[in-house]
Amino acid sequence: MKFSLSILLLLFLVASLRGQTISEQVENYTDTYVKTGDFSGCILINKAGQTIYSGCFGNANQSFGVPNSLPTKFKIGSISKQFTAAAILVLEQQGKLKTSDKLSRFFPKVPKAERITLEQLLTHTSGITDIYNIPDFNQLSLRNTKISDIADLVLEQELEFEPGSQYRYSNGGYAVLAELIERVSGKLYQEFLKEQLFVPLKMDHTAHARSNEIVANLAVGYDALDYEDLKITTYLDPEILKGGGSLYSTVEDLQRWINSIRDRSLLEGSSYDKMLEDYGNGYGLGISVYTSYEQDVFGHDGRINGYIADYLHYREADVSIIILGNIQTGVADFFRSDIAAIVFGKEYRSRAKTALPKIEGEINPIPYLGTYAFGPNFKVYVELIDGSVQARANEGGYSQLVPLEDGRFFSRTLYAYIDFKKDPSGTIDKMLWINNDGNTFEGIKEK
Numbered sequence: 001m002k003f004s005l006s007i008l009l010l011l012f013l014v015a016s017l018r019g020q021t022i023s024e025q026v027e028n029y030t031d032t033y034v035k036t037g038d039f040s041g042c043i044l045i046n047k048a049g050q051t052i053y054s055g056c057f058g059n060a061n062q063s064f065g066v067p068n069s070l071p072t073k074f075k076i077g078s079i080s081k082q083f084t085a086a087a088i089l090v091l092e093q094q095g096k097l098k099t100s101d102k103l104s105r106f107f108p109k110v111p112k113a114e115r116i117t118l119e120q121l122l123t124h125t126s127g128i129t130d131i132y133n134i135p136d137f138n139q140l141s142l143r144n145t146k147i148s149d150i151a152d153l154v155l156e157q158e159l160e161f162e163p164g165s166q167y168r169y170s171n172g173g174y175a176v177l178a179e180l181i182e183r184v185s186g187k188l189y190q191e192f193l194k195e196q197l198f199v200p201l202k203m204d205h206t207a208h209a210r211s212n213e214i215v216a217n218l219a220v221g222y223d224a225l226d227y228e229d230l231k232i233t234t235y236l237d238p239e240i241l242k243g244g245g246s247l248y249s250t251v252e253d254l255q256r257w258i259n260s261i262r263d264r265s266l267l268e269g270s271s272y273d274k275m276l277e278d279y280g281n282g283y284g285l286g287i288s289v290y291t292s293y294e295q296d297v298f299g300h301d302g303r304i305n306g307y308i309a310d311y312l313h314y315r316e317a318d319v320s321i322i323i324l325g326n327i328q329t330g331v332a333d334f335f336r337s338d339i340a341a342i343v344f345g346k347e348y349r350s351r352a353k354t355a356l357p358k359i360e361g362e363i364n365p366i367p368y369l370g371t372y373a374f375g376p377n378f379k380v381y382v383e384l385i386d387g388s389v390q391a392r393a394n395e396g397g398y399s400q401l402v403p404l405e406d407g408r409f410f411s412r413t414l415y416a417y418i419d420f421k422k423d424p425s426g427t428i429d430k431m432l433w434i435n436n437d438g439n440t441f442e443g444i445k446e447k
Contacts, residue, residue: 022045022052022053022342022343023052023053023055026043026045026053026055026339026342029338029339029342029350030043030055030057032350032352033331033335033350033352034057034058035352036228036352036353037224037228037229037230037327038224038331038352038353038412038415039057039058039325039327039329039331039335040058040059040068040219040222040325040326040327041056041057041058041068041074041219041308041323041325041326041327042054042055042056042057042068042069042070042072042074042250042251042323042324042325043056043057043251043321043322043339044070044251044252044254044255044320044321044322045319045320045321045322045339045343046255046258046319046320046322047317047318047319047343048318049318052343054070054251056068056069056070056072058326058327060072060217060218060219060220060326061219061220062220062222062230068219068326070250070251070252071205071217071250072218072219072250072324073215073216073217073218073219073248073249073250074218074219074248074249074250074307074309074324074325074326075209075218075221075245075247075248075302075304075306075307075309076245076247076248076254076302076304076307076309077245077301077302077303077304077307077308077309078171078244078245078300078301078302078303078304078309079249079254079300079301079302079309079310079311080174080241080243080244080245080246080247080302081243081244081245081286081287081300082275082285082286082287082300083193083197083247083257083286084174084177084178084181084189084243084244084286085122085177085275085284085285085286085287086196086197086266086267086271086275086286087181087189087192087193087196087197088118088177088180088181088285089267089271089274089275089285090196090197090267090271091181091184091185092271093267093268093271096184096185097180097184098118099117099118099119099122099274099285100117100119101117101118102114102115102116102117103116103117103118103121103126103176103180104116106183106184107151107155107176107180110155112155112159113155115159115162115163116128116163117163117164118177118180119279119285120163120164120173121173121174121176121177122173122177122285122286123167123279123280123283123284123285124167124168124169124170124173124281124283125163125164125165125166125168125279125280126159126163126170126173127159127160127161127162127163127165127166127168128154128155128159128160128172128173128176129154129159129160129170129172130169130171130172131150131154131171131172131175131240131241131244132171132396132397133157133172134150134153134154134157134172140237140240141235141236141237141240145237145239146239147175147178147179147182147189147239147240147242147243148179148182150175150179150239150240150242151175151176151178151179151180154172154173154176155176157172167280167281167283171241171243171244171245172244173244174243174244174245174286175240175242175243175244176243177243178242178243178244179242179243181243189208189243190207190208190210193208193247194207197266200266201256201257201260201266202256203249203253203256203257204253205249205250205252205253206247206248206249206250206253206254206257207247207248208238208242208246208247209238209246209247209248210238210239211237211238211239215248218248219307219326220232220306220326221233221304221305221306221307221326221328222306222326222327222328223305223306223327223328223413224327224328224329224400224412224413225400226357226400226402227357227402227410227412230327232306233305233306233307234305235305236304236305241304245302245304249324250324251322251324254311254322254324255320255322258311258313258320258322261275261276261298261313262313262315262318275287276289276298277289278290284298286300287299288300288301292312292314292337292340293314293340293344293346295314295315295316295317296314296315296316297312297313297314297315298312298313298315299311299312299313301332301336303328303332304328305328306326306327306328307324307325307326307328308323308324308325308327308328308329308331308332309323309324309325309332310324310332310335310336311323311336312336312340314340319340319343319344321336321339321340321343323335323336323339328413329412329413329415330411330412330413330414330415330416330436331351331352331415333415333436334351334415334436334437338350351415351436351437353410353412353415355404355405355406355408355410355417356404356405356406357402357403357404357405357410358403358404358405359405363389363403365384365389366384367420367427367428368382368389368401368420368428369382369383369384369389370382370428370445370446371445372430372431372443372444372445372446373443373444373446374433374442374443377394378393378394379393379394379443379446380392380393380431380433380443381393382401382431383398388400388401389401389403389409391411391418397413399411399412399413399414400412400413401418404417407419415436416433416434416435416436417434417436418431418432418433418434419431419432419434420432428445429444429445430442430443430444430445431443431445
């Protein structure tokens, strides 16, 4: 008995030390991005129902120095989509619709709706345009726009491809689904989600952030400014993000949500089968499904003005990694994989920026401005806005290009390096877009 007890104590000690080692690695890794001003938020790692790491960094409110803590709420962007999908599945369980239904059943006055199914909306294969492609999208927050208006505006646009023929990520499809939920349920989107999802799961700190609502413990969202500074993000009315990105939550509430999917405790089994099926491109119904470290994974990332969000659940190891932040930078693109590498004892490295910013002498921005073609359907536009060089891809948002000492530029929003090349006459004719993973893409400047 004494020998067995000694072995158990030894195993417990080894496990404890390993847990501390993971914590130290996570802390040290995350601090590299905190010190460069590129991360502020909370991280939670759970294994088999036990929290093996939880910690918060930076401030929920920079002006008053209020630190982030586990009860801090963050906007979760596109993680919202799986809650929209779950609401659709609840309506299916109630016999009010089927995911195989044509959209025309609910939008009979829209001719193109006859060609689109709810499943295609849920899996980004409908051809419906993104909400960010709506003309004057940035003005919608000032117009008291309702989700019904957004759905109408999206459905007025031409389809980008024949439904079912391609995959193209679309917040527009989820805006239509949010309006559909309100029509079919007879309740506001936020009310239906609260009643059917959040209350049963005791997700008391998760909700749709209504316009001008005071939300206790909601972190202020910040965007990158110059090399290491921040600015309060531009206001975007949550109403126009319904369905695709309007929710806020905490790391602990998201763990409850993950547990419900893992345990299949809220929806019917057939609904989870549908939700977690890979319909192509590693995507289920509002949720990413793929393989990593030879394990099946489900999760999603989210990025919205001033916030980043990400979670992964490794099914075989029963490990969840949740990251929520209130500075919108590109660190989220590799945070999840690096922290997973820490947990599973794999190689990882910090990719926090090290190149120094240009301090002495102003640059002449004019030679860099223009349109760079990276392919027939992908262009990057470099423009001068408010005195700084900014870039956007296709119809996406702008990202400031910060001049570096070595002659390159750096985008904190995308966490990428940009190098402009000159032809023999000294004229800039190419852009090299260098992702933080080292992959380089070449764009030719249009004449």
